[in-house]
Amino acid sequence: MNYVTYGGVTVGLCLLIHQLVTWFPGRKKLTNDPVRQAAELLPFLLGWAYGCLTTLGVGGLVGLISGTILGLSNWLGDVALVWGVGGQGEQQTGAKAFVPLSGPGLAVVLILTVAFIAAAKKSAYGVELKRGAWCGICLGTSAGVAGFAAVPLATAANVIGDRIYGAF
Structure with a gap:
């Protein structure tokens, strides 16, 4: 199972704060057209949902890449906490129990992986998708x-997978 340290959570929160600060259009624009302004966060949110799914018991190459990114983020955040602000590193946070992905749910994650790679390469929002996945x-x-x-998210992937593969 993947675990996250305080440093890893800090990196994730920094990515989230960076996205929100660079996105914020100002009070006037947000008040005049809130739906359009909020829609600009959609690529980040979709990337975030995909990244979250990859940490939920996914194995193979996708799980290896996700676990490696989490491990490097834990290390990076721990180093920043120790050397940046004098904190303590490598403290595991209270990881929660999660709903494991079923076989059909894992198939949905594989399909989403193909879609994510294509979108990250071809979309104008590739940076936001990648930042969201990392977060x-x-x-x-x-x-x-x-x-x-x-x-x-895991429950939805499992249900969607059951609906798709239950038809066969």
């Missing part, structure tokens, strides 16, 4: 609000 990997197994979103 989702870091926060997907945390015990906070972001981590609790993993349960509905």
